[in-house]
Amino acid sequence: MPWLSDLIGKSPFGVITEHSKKVYACVELIRSAAEALLEEDYDKILQVQHEVSRLEYEADQIKDEIRKILYRRLFISVSRDAMLRFLSAEDDVADRAQDFAVVLTLRQTKMHPELRDEFMNFVNAVIECAESLLVAAEELKALAESSFAGKEAEKTLEAVKVLGEKEWNTDKLQRRFARHFYGLEQELDPITVLMYDKYCRKLGQVANASETAGKYLRAMIELS
Amino acid sequence: MASTSLILGLSLIVGLYMAWNIGANDVANAMGTSVGSGAVTFRQAVVLAGICELLGAVLVGGHVTQTIRNGIVDPAVFATDVNVLIAGMLSALVGAALWLHIATYFGLPVSTTHSIVGSVFGFGLLYGGAGSVHWGKIGEIVLSWVISPVVGALIGFIVFSYIHHRVFKAEHPAVAAQRVAPGLVFPVITILVLSIFYKGLHTKLSFMHALMIAAALGIIGSIALYAFLKRSWQDCEGLSYSDQLKRVEGIFRYLQICTACYVAFAHGANDVANAVGPMAGIYAAIKTQALVEQAPVPVWILGVGAIGIVVGLATWGYKVIATIGEKITEMTPTRGFSAEFACATTVLACSKMGLPVSTTHTIVGSVVGVGLARGIASIDRKVILNIIYSWIITIPASAILCVLIFQIISRI
Numbered sequence: 001m002p003w004l005s006d007l008i009g010k011s012p013f014g015v016i017t018e019h020s021k022k023v024y025a026c027v028e029l030i031r032s033a034a035e036a037l038l039e040e041d042y043d044k045i046l047q048v049q050h051e052v053s054r055l056e057y058e059a060d061q062i063k064d065e066i067r068k069i070l071y072r073r074l075f076i077s078v079s080r081d082a083m084l085r086f087l088s089a090e091d092d093v094a095d096r097a098q099d100f101a102v103v104l105t106l107r108q109t110k111m112h113p114e115l116r117d118e119f120m121n122f123v124n125a126v127i128e129c130a131e132s133l134l135v136a137a138e139e140l141k142a143l144a145e146s147s148f149a150g151k152e153a154e155k156t157l158e159a160v161k162v163l164g165e166k167e168w169n170t171d172k173l174q175r176r177f178a179r180h181f182y183g184l185e186q187e188l189d190p191i192t193v194l195m196y197d198k199y200c201r202k203l204g205q206v207a208n209a210s211e212t213a214g215k216y217l218r219a220m221i222e223l224s
Numbered sequence: 225m226a227s228t229s230l231i232l233g234l235s236l237i238v239g240l241y242m243a244w245n246i247g248a249n250d251v252a253n254a255m256g257t258s259v260g261s262g263a264v265t266f267r268q269a270v271v272l273a274g275i276c277e278l279l280g281a282v283l284v285g286g287h288v289t290q291t292i293r294n295g296i297v298d299p300a301v302f303a304t305d306v307n308v309l310i311a312g313m314l315s316a317l318v319g320a321a322l323w324l325h326i327a328t329y330f331g332l333p334v335s336t337t338h339s340i341v342g343s344v345f346g347f348g349l350l351y352g353g354a355g356s357v358h359w360g361k362i363g364e365i366v367l368s369w370v371i372s373p374v375v376g377a378l379i380g381f382i383v384f385s386y387i388h389h390r391v392f393k394a395e396h397p398a399v400a401a402q403r404v405a406p407g408l409v410f411p412v413i414t415i416l417v418l419s420i421f422y423k424g425l426h427t428k429l430s431f432m433h434a435l436m437i438a439a440a441l442g443i444i445g446s447i448a449l450y451a452f453l454k455r456s457w458q459d460c461e462g463l464s465y466s467d468q469l470k471r472v473e474g475i476f477r478y479l480q481i482c483t484a485c486y487v488a489f490a491h492g493a494n495d496v497a498n499a500v501g502p503m504a505g506i507y508a509a510i511k512t513q514a515l516v517e518q519a520p521v522p523v524w525i526l527g528v529g530a531i532g533i534v535v536g537l538a539t540w541g542y543k544v545i546a547t548i549g550e551k552i553t554e555m556t557p558t559r560g561f562s563a564e565f566a567c568a569t570t571v572l573a574c575s576k577m578g579l580p581v582s583t584t585h586t587i588v589g590s591v592v593g594v595g596l597a598r599g600i601a602s603i604d605r606k607v608i609l610n611i612i613y614s615w616i617i618t619i620p621a622s623a624i625l626c627v628l629i630f631q632i633i634s635r636i
């Protein structure tokens with residue numbers, strides 16, 4: 001048992017990137033679910049929801065593995081607190097994605113033709129947020145190599161900044177969508193409006209969780 | 225008492241056993257980070273360490289002739305019976321070696337210096353009484369437990385921070401490394417050469433002269449590396465960032481090997497005495513039928529000790545050093561070099577100040593120091609605690625073993 005390799009052990013960053021990829025896979029499926037909604041293919045929505053649930057469960061398992069590693073270790077140059085919160089936030093992203101998929105299965109709601117484009121724009125924007133997060137998280141291993149310095153760190157911080165901007169963008173699209181469907185409330189039945197509101201919230205939460213994760217990623221880089 | 229040749233033969237065997245254990249447990253201090261970073265393979269490490277340890281032992285080791293134990297215990301107490309002292313020294317050696325053997329089996333890096341101190345302390349305490357022990361020296365040793373890893377950590381932190389700021393933060397790290405690495409060669413070689421003079425190559429050079437020679441060699445070394453890098457590591461600017469990082473590590477590999485060889489050389493000079501000192505003491509005691517504070521150690525004894533160390537490293541060294549395929553991701557040459565250089569400098573400074581220092585404690589401290597400078601993200605909590613516990617119980621453990629062995633030997 002060589003003491004040096006035991007002491008330093010396996011870096012947790014590789015596993016964290018794995019988790020991030022799983023989480024992103026969950027979020028990507030939102031697009032399929034949303035498209036299925038627009039096509040009124042309610043069976044497909046159910047299928048997608050099952051898929052998202054499965055992936056979310058797998059992400060949870062990876063998360064538990066990572067937590068075990070993190071609790072055993074003494075963090076001397078990255079804040080463990082930031083790492084744990086980052087992990088929680090990413091977990092949250094997957095959870096909210098799953099929530100959205102579940103909400104879609106609750107009722108066979110139809111999307112008003114005028115709202116279709118805005119809805120898809122909103123969905124795409126949310127997924128873009130998660131994608132920015134993934135891009136940033138994938139840099140973790142390289143960051144460790146360069147001892148959290150220089151161009152690598154700058155690149156990641158820039159990605160987090162972009163994530164923040166994209167989240168702001170999703171906020172705008174969320175409001176636009178909301179204003180539009182409330183504007184159409186005379187043409188819509190109240191429960192449909194209720195459902196649109198749920199979609200709005202859930203999607204917004206996915207984007208928010210992504211931004212939060214980004215903040216903790218930045219904390220990991222900047223704090224020791 | 226048994227015949228002198230039997231005693232001598234016995235002390236040779238025991239000395240070799242001790243040397244073997246030193247090789248297995250201690251040489252990891254010099255070569256561990258280099259093997260872990262992939263700078264050298266385990267086989268290459270054995271060869272390099274072998275050469276450097278032998279050179280260090282033979283060229284410089286003879287000067288550490290204080291048969292260590294005399295710092296801890298007052299030999300005048302045993303003036304009446306030389307045989308008791310001989311038996312005591314043998315038991316001390318066997319006790320310390322046994323403890324090392326056990327620790328190596330469990331993969332724990334313990335201090336060979338402190339093992340001997342512990343066993344001699346145990347012997348002195350029991351048979352000479354509390355009055356025969358130099359408690360001040362014991363106090364110094366406990367102090368060094370804290371000082372050597374802390375200073376090692378500090379220097380490791382400073383060196384890696386320097387690399388962090390000057391190389392990793394640069395726009396083109398590989399280009400920066402081409403400048404920084406030769407720059408670092410200067411202090412490395414200067415300190416190296418200075419310490420060789422100061423360990424005691426038989427020269428009567430004044431400090432200033434030694435410093436000037438060391439500095440001159442340092443400058444030559446810097447220029448040599450700079451020229452070499454300029455010629456064989458061109459076009460660094462065009463590379464992708466991750467390729468640049470690979471180049472940086474490639475460049476620091478040279479520095480790391482250099483410091484590893486130095487630590488092995490210093491270890492040979494310092495620690496071979498741990499194995500053969502008692503043998504020399506026994507040899508002298510038998511020859512003169514008296515007790516000696518200082519025993520001149522014949523070169524052949526040093527050579528034998530060094531060979532024992534190398535054999536130990538080759539056969540059991542893998543227990544404490546990573547072997548093939550166990551490259552440690554975060555231990556790259558930049559980190560390894562910083563840690564080794566910190567260790568070498570700390571050991572040198574402490575030896576100069578007369579503090580009994582352990583290279584083992586220092587290298588662990590240095591690695592942590594490098595980590596704190598963001599070179600390593602995290603360490604295993606249980607492992608570091610186990611290592612610290614093993615340091616704490618080293619003195620009592622070898623003391624107890626020594627006493628037990630003495631009981632056995634004195635019956636014979």
